[in-house]
Amino acid sequence: MTRLSAPVLGGALAAALLAGGCGSAQTQSAASAPGAAAPAAPSKEKEEEARQKALKRAGLERERPIAEAKLAKARKEQGDQESANQVSLDKAKKEHDLALGRLRDFEEKEDPQRRARARLDMQQARDMLDEAKEELEQLEMMYKGQDLADMTKEVVIRRGKRRVERATQRLALQEQEVQRLEQNTLPLERAKLSAEVEAKAQDLDRARRAAETASLERKIDLMVSEAEIARIKMEIEALEAAGKKEGAAP
Numbered sequence: 001m002t003r004l005s006a007p008v009l010g011g012a013l014a015a016a017l018l019a020g021g022c023g024s025a026q027t028q029s030a031a032s033a034p035g036a037a038a039p040a041a042p043s044k045e046k047e048e049e050a051r052q053k054a055l056k057r058a059g060l061e062r063e064r065p066i067a068e069a070k071l072a073k074a075r076k077e078q079g080d081q082e083s084a085n086q087v088s089l090d091k092a093k094k095e096h097d098l099a100l101g102r103l104r105d106f107e108e109k110e111d112p113q114r115r116a117r118a119r120l121d122m123q124q125a126r127d128m129l130d131e132a133k134e135e136l137e138q139l140e141m142m143y144k145g146q147d148l149a150d151m152t153k154e155v156v157i158r159r160g161k162r163r164v165e166r167a168t169q170r171l172a173l174q175e176q177e178v179q180r181l182e183q184n185t186l187p188l189e190r191a192k193l194s195a196e197v198e199a200k201a202q203d204l205d206r207a208r209r210a211a212e213t214a215s216l217e218r219k220i221d222l223m224v225s226e227a228e229i230a231r232i233k234m235e236i237e238a239l240e241a242a243g244k245k246e247g248a249a250p
Contacts, residue, residue, distance in 0.1 A: 053239055053242070053243070056235075056239065057236065057239050060232050060235055060236050060239075061236070063232055064229075064232050064233075064236075067225065067228045067229050067232055068229060070225045070228070071222070071225035071226060071228075071229055073225075074218070074221045074222040074224075074225040075222060077218055077221065078215075078218040078219065078221075078222050081214050081215060081218045082215065084214075085210075085211035085214060085215060088207050088210070088211060089204075089207050089208060089211055091207075092200070092203050092204040092206075092207040092208075093204055095200050095203065095204075096197070096200035096201055096203070096204045098200075099193070099196045099197045099199075099200040100197050100200075102193055102196070103190070103193040103194060103196075103197050106189065106190060106193055107190065111186050111190065114181065114186065115178075115181065115182060115186070118174075118177060118178045118181050118182075119178060121174050121177075121178075122171070122174040122175055122177070122178050125167065125170045125171040125173075125174040125175075126171050128167045128170065128171075129164065129167035129168055129170070129171050131167075132160070132163040132164040132166075132167040133164055133167075135160055135163070136157070136160035136161060136163070136164050139156055139157060139160045140157060140160075143156065143157065
């Protein structure tokens with residue numbers, strides 16, 4: 001067997017190492033070349049993202065008709081509320097006007113007429129008393145100068161006195177009636193009518209405030225429904241724009 005010298009052996013070893021290094025470098029260079037196959041993970045991520053966008057788009061499309069139906073319902077309820085508010089306000093105003101009319105009629109007509117009638121009745125009672133007294137005086141004077149039987153004179157005089165007494169009682173009752181009418185009955189009736197007017201005014205005010213609150217609630221419902229429709233449209237448009245952008249990308 002031929003022995004190799006040390007210089008020859010060293011050169012062969014160096015050549016072998018150099019060849020191995022070149023092969024490793026070529027392998028690494030080939031692995032990092034631009035045309036090398038990319039990992040599969042990014043492709044799956046894009047597919048998943050596209051799937052999620054499609055699901056979201058489908059969900060929005062399902063929400064849209066529901067939101068549109070809610071919007072139509074909100075608009076109808078707003079119109080119905082306005083009609084109901086008008087009916088309620090008209091009713092409350094009519095009742096208030098009727099109560100106010102009764103009070104005015106009482107103050108302008110009924111009250112002064114009833115006072116006048118009561119005072120007239122009282123004056124008639126006073127006149128009847130005066131007439132009864134005058135008749136009695138005339139009878140007493142007439143019978144004083146005539147020679148009549150005592151019985152006849154007594155009967156006539158007694159009748160005259162009874163008429164005076166009855167007229168006196170009637171006048172007293174009439175005076176009490178006038179006093180009660182003017183101090184109690186008429187003021188109480190007027191107070192009752194005034195209280196009714198005040199109550200109807202409060203009902204009208206409550207009806208107005210209730211109508212305003214109900215109208216505001218219906219308006220808020222309508223705004224919420226409109227905002228929901230706008231949100232769905234904006235999200236669908238955003239998804240469409242993103243899809244177009246991705247499709248245009250190289």
